[in-house]
Amino acid sequence: MTQQPFSRPGAVDLSGLTSAAPAGGAAGAPAGSSYAVVLSEQNFQSTIEASMTAPVLLVFYSPSRMPESAQLARDMETLSGELEGRFLVGLVDIDEVPAIAQAMQIPSVPLVVAVVDGRPAPLFQDVLPIDELRTQLTQVAQQLTANGIAGRHQPRHVAAPEGEGDEPLADPRYAAAQDALGEGDIERAVAEYQKLVDANPADAEAAAGLAMAKVLQRTEGADLDAARAAVAADPDDVDAQTLLADNDLVSGQVEDAFARLVDLVRRTAGDDRDRAREHLLALFGAVGNDDPRVLKGRQHLASALF
Incomplete structure (x- = not known):
């Protein structure tokens, strides 16, 4: 076929797609x-x-x-x-x-x-x-x-080992990190998950565990009252807003955590915007990329960026 220049600028236009089966x-x-x-x-x-x-x-x-x-x-x-x-x-x-x-x-x-x-x-x-x-x-x-773009995708499908039943077997690789979390030793849990990620950056479960352990690490002993006061004084204070988003996540207010940082991305620019975006992506990883709240959060982030 004759080669012609590809000239599709900007974001992808999906308006021409329908919901028909392929x-x-x-x-x-x-x-x-x-x-x-x-x-x-x-x-x-x-x-x-x-x-x-x-x-x-x-x-x-x-x-x-x-x-x-x-x-x-x-x-x-x-x-x-x-x-x-x-x-x-x-x-x-x-x-x-x-x-x-x-x-x-x-x-x-x-x-x-x-x-x-x-x-x-x-x-x-x-x-x-x-x-x-x-x-x-x-x-x-x-x-x-x-250029600072170093993220990785989670595997989209992994074949189950032959003969394995419907109930997944506990993976002993994660035992040390999970034991540390059970004992309340967040620092050790972070270190154990980090070892797994360093050994295999594509290990989605280890990456998610590390992301959540880091959220727990950042919120442990944090002065949330000071963070709230800082946000009241300056809603674009990235450090305070990301800490409060972490606390929202730990408290089970997942959508509130995402919305807080999406709004921050929308309002800020430059390095502040990049930091807010990267923190939000880390929270997506902690919750899990297949979670419906994460999928919705990604849509809101895309809207805020573009």
Whole structure:
């Protein structure tokens, strides 16, 4: 196909999408990697919103029009697993879900589009050997890290071990951290969860445990009255607002914690806005990215940012 420049500026426009089921019935099937998902009109929005946590790579391909592009999609799926959550790969077969390609104004296939914080940018339009793809994606990840974008996605699906029943077995890896929490030793719990995350940054359960342990650490012995007074004097005091958001979370007022920081993001700019946003993302991680309150919070955050 003739290559034309991709020229879709700004945030993704989803107004052209409908709620119809994807053609052929196969577009929504799970992909082979825990960090790749076959996109349909139903899960496209949530996948774009996931770029608020870490970058999303949209891979547009067509097995019928350009068979080589399907190999690119398979290679990108493989590499998403190797990079362990650094990117979430969204696979878009434009023959199965043409509405997504139309909404994104895709001129040709193959095309790989990077989405960061809800905003798309073309990455490359060629079918590259997997080794070259690996090098390019590693370089992109390094550049993003240098710019302070170092988040990771949680696995989208993990196969259960053969023979395992419906009740999940307790994982002994988390025993030390959970014991520390049970004993009220927050410092030790943070240290134990940190060891697990350092050993495997893609361990979603350890990352969530670490995030919550850090919330408990920050609120333990904190002077909440002073924080409330500081907020009364200056509603844009980031330190005070983030502490009160932590306390809201610990008190079970999850939506209040999210709303407090979304409002702070909306009002502030520069470094203050970045700090509020990063703190909110950490609270999302503590609650769990699949929690409906987190999904709603991400939508509100996207609205506040754009």
